[in-house]
Each structure stands twice: as structure tokens, then as C-alpha cells.
Amino acid sequence: MSATSLQADQVKQFAVALGFDLCGITTADIAAQSDYYRKWLEKEHHGEMQWLARDPLRRSDPRMVLYGARSVICVALNYYHPRSDHPGRGRIASYALGRDYHLLFEEKLAAFREWLTQQAGGQHKVYVDTGPLLEKSLAARAGITWQAKSTINIHPKFGTWLFLGEILTTLELSPDRPANDHCGTCSRCIDACPTQAITAPYQLDARRCIAYLTLELKGSIPLELRPLIGDKIYGCDDCLEVCPWNRFAKTSRETTLAPTEATNRDLRDYLSLTREQFKNLFSESPILRIKRRGFLRNVCVALGNIGTADDLPALHRLHNDEEPLIREHAAWAIEQIEKRLTPKDKHSIFPFFPNFADS
Numbered sequence: 222m223s224a225t226s227l228q229a230d231q232v233k234q235f236a237v238a239l240g241f242d243l244c245g246i247t248t249a250d251i252a253a254q255s256d257y258y259r260k261w262l263e264k265e266h267h268g269e270m271q272w273l274a275r276d277p278l279r280r281s282d283p284r285m286v287l288y289g290a291r292s293v294i295c296v297a298l299n300y301y302h303p304r305s306d307h308p309g310r311g312r313i314a315s316y317a318l319g320r321d322y323h324l325l326f327e328e329k330l331a332a333f334r335e336w337l338t339q340q341a342g343g344q345h346k347v348y349v350d351t352g353p354l355l356e357k358s359l360a361a362r363a364g365i366t367w368q369a370k371s372t373i374n375i376h377p378k379f380g381t382w383l384f385l386g387e388i389l390t391t392l393e394l395s396p397d398r399p400a401n402d403h404c405g406t407c408s409r410c411i412d413a414c415p416t417q418a419i420t421a422p423y424q425l426d427a428r429r430c431i432a433y434l435t436l437e438l439k440g441s442i443p444l445e446l447r448p449l450i451g452d453k454i455y456g457c458d459d460c461l462e463v464c465p466w467n468r469f470a471k472t473s474r475e476t477t478l479a480p481t482e483a484t485n486r487d488l489r490d491y492l493s494l495t496r497e498q499f500k501n502l503f504s505e506s507p508i509l510r511i512k513r514r515g516f517l518r519n520v521c522v523a524l525g526n527i528g529t530a531d532d533l534p535a536l537h538r539l540h541n542d543e544e545p546l547i548r549e550h551a552a553w554a555i556e557q558i559e560k561r562l563t564p565k566d567k568h569s570i571f572p573f574f575p576n577f578a579d580s
């Protein structure tokens with residue numbers, strides 16, 4: 222299948238009707254960043270994300286994902302909602318404060334695929350960031366965003382707060398021009414990164430990135446990186462928040478992406494969640510993905526960094542948790558908080574054991 226009477230403009234109009242904020246089209250040729258990607262894997266900057274290392278050639282070439290693919294329709298959705306952070310609550314990346322965007326994208330992209338089939342036949346495959354595609358590179362080539370020094374994609378009118386999705390299709394659609402890079406001499410994101418994960422412009426060592434450490438890493442968080450994580454318990458927005466292009470950010474039309482009560486609780490309150498309660502609380506949230514063990518591990522790290530004597534009883538209870546990973550991180554948090562206690566704090570916690578309090 223190749224030639225189609227369907228025009229690129231009709232495709233873009235339908236994308237807008239579905240609620241996407243941006244839509245661009247590129248050819249299904251090999252992604253421009255395939256060399257960089259191969260070298261990135263060789264340096265093992267992907268850490269434990271083994272699926273990224275699986276079949277890199279296929280990931281770089283959309284035609285190996287969908288035989289006969291001619292075009293890639295790239296879409297983006299603005300997820301920005303103003304947020305209010307409170308001391309002691311821990312920070313969750315903005316994209317994860319509301320409903321899981323995968324659910325939202327899957328619904329919209331399924332409708333898009335059906336429409337394309339009805340309009341022009343052909344074969345189509347839809348993807349949201351979990352697919353085997355270099356989606357940031359494709360979105361840049363489709364002209365909807367540029368891939369910035371932070372490695373995040375940016376649009377001049379929406380800033381950095383964008384979800385990306387793709388439709389591979391055997392239809393031949395008129396491609397757009399690639400986006401221009403507007404980072405210029407700016408380096409704010411590089412300077413703002415607390416773990417120096419952006420090792421140079423356009424270079425990310427994922428193993429140091431807080432998004433990787435709090436979401437992708439399954440085991441223990443390296444001791445030397447824990448203090449740098451601060452109060453973050455799921456992802457990190459530091460390199461996004463400083464980007465000057467975000468001064469143009471607009472509130473998303475998707476109300477389901479707005480922060481929910483589940484993501485706005487005191488850190489201490491999360492410590493008592495059972496597995497069942499965790500599943501219920503985050504049933505429609507991307508946080509569900511890291512399971513209770515990953516989430517409480519992260520909460521313990523944040524409390525180790527910002528917690529107070531008031532958090533110690535709940536952390537001590539968690540120190541007996543059935544999950545060894547949680548026990549280890551709770552012990553670390555207790556140790557960190559105890560190091561910060563003043564003599565007055567110690568006396569208020571251990572009033573009947575003055576010698577211990579003085580230790």
C-alpha cells in the first residue's frame with residue numbers, strides 16, 4: 222500500500238479533533254539519531270533498561286517495526302497543569318500527577334488508527350513511549366518539536382510539557398520539514414541537573430538521572446546518589462522547570478491529567494500503604510508501574526533527605542516490612558534523620574532515656 226488520496230492536512234485536522242495539540246508527518250526512514258543511539262548503548266548509559274538495547278537496528282528503523290511503512294504520523298499532547306508543592310510532601314514529576322497518559326493516548330491513537338483505515342485502508346501501528354521507536358528523533362524530523370540540550374523535546378508554544386505518540390503507516394503522506402533547534406547558547410538545564418546526568422548538550426547518562434533512579438531502577442538506589450535526589454519520589458522536573466521556553470506553557474485541555482489528591486499527600490502518609498491500598502490509590506496513575514516496593518523505596522530516600530523526627534515512628538514500622546528493599550531504604554532514612562536531630566529533638570523523642578538521647 223502506498224499512494225493515498227488522504228491529504229496530510231486532513232490527517233492533522235483529525236489529530237486536532239481527537240484532542241492532540243500538535244501533529245506532524247515524517248517519512249519512515251531510519252531515525253537521524255541512530256548512530257548516537259548505538260554509541261549511547263555502547264557506553265551503557267541506558268543502565269538496566271535492557272529493552273532499549275534489544276535490537277537497536279529495529280528501534281532505529283520504523284520499516285523494521287511495520288513492514289512496508291512509508292510515513293510516521295507524530296502527535297504531541299500538552300500535559301501542563303499548574304501545581305502547588307508543599308514542604309514535606311515530596312515531589313512527583315508533573316506528567317505523573319494525574320491519570321496515566323498511556324491510557325489516554327491508547328484511546329486516542331486507537332481511534333486515529335480506525336479512522337485512517339476507514340479513510341484510506343493500509344496498515345498502521347500506534348505507539349506511546351514504550352514502543353520500539355526513537356520517538357524524540359522522529360518528532361523532531363516531523364517538525365513538531367526540537368530535541369533539546371536536555372534531550373527533552375520542546376515546542377516554542379508549549380515548552381517542554383509534551384507527551385509524544387506515533388502512528389506508523391503504510392500510507393504515503395506528504396512529510397513536514399524538520400524542526401529547528403532553539404536552545405541557542407542557553408545551558409540552564411545542564412546547570413540545574415542535581416546529579417549531572419546531562420553530561421554534555423544533548424547527552425544523557427540515564428544511570429544518573431533521577432527519573433531513571435526512581436522509575437526504572439528496580440533495586441537499591443546507589444548510596445552516593447540518594448542525597449542528590451532531594452524530595453523527589455517519582456521522576457524529576459528540574460531540567461524542565463528551568464527551561465525558558467516554559468514561559469509560554471499553557472494549561473492542558475485534558476482535565477484528567479490535573480494533579481489528584483493521591484499525589485498530594487504528606488510523605489509520611491504513604492509509608493503505611495499496604496499492597497492493596499497502594500494498588501487502589503494509584504489504580505489509574507503511572508505510579509502504579511513501580512509497585513509499592515519501588516514507591517516506598519523512593520519515599521524513604523526523600524524522607525532520608527528532608528524528613529524530621531516526626532517521621533521516625535512510621536519509618537521504624539517500615540523497618541520490619543516484608544520487602545527487603547523497603548527495609549534497607551527505611552534503615553537508611555532513619556540513619557539520615559537521626560544524624561540531623563538536635564539534642565532538643567532527641568530529648569523530645571526519648572524523654573525517659575536521657576543517656577540515649579545525649580548519644
Ligand code: SF4
Nearest residue numbers: 414430431457459460
Ligand atoms: S530529569 Fe532531573 S536528574 Fe534527569 S536529567 Fe533532568 S534534571 Fe537531571
Ligand code: SF4
Nearest residue numbers: 369370404407410464
Ligand atoms: S534550558 Fe535552555 S538549553 Fe536546556 S532545553 Fe531549555 S532552552 Fe535548551
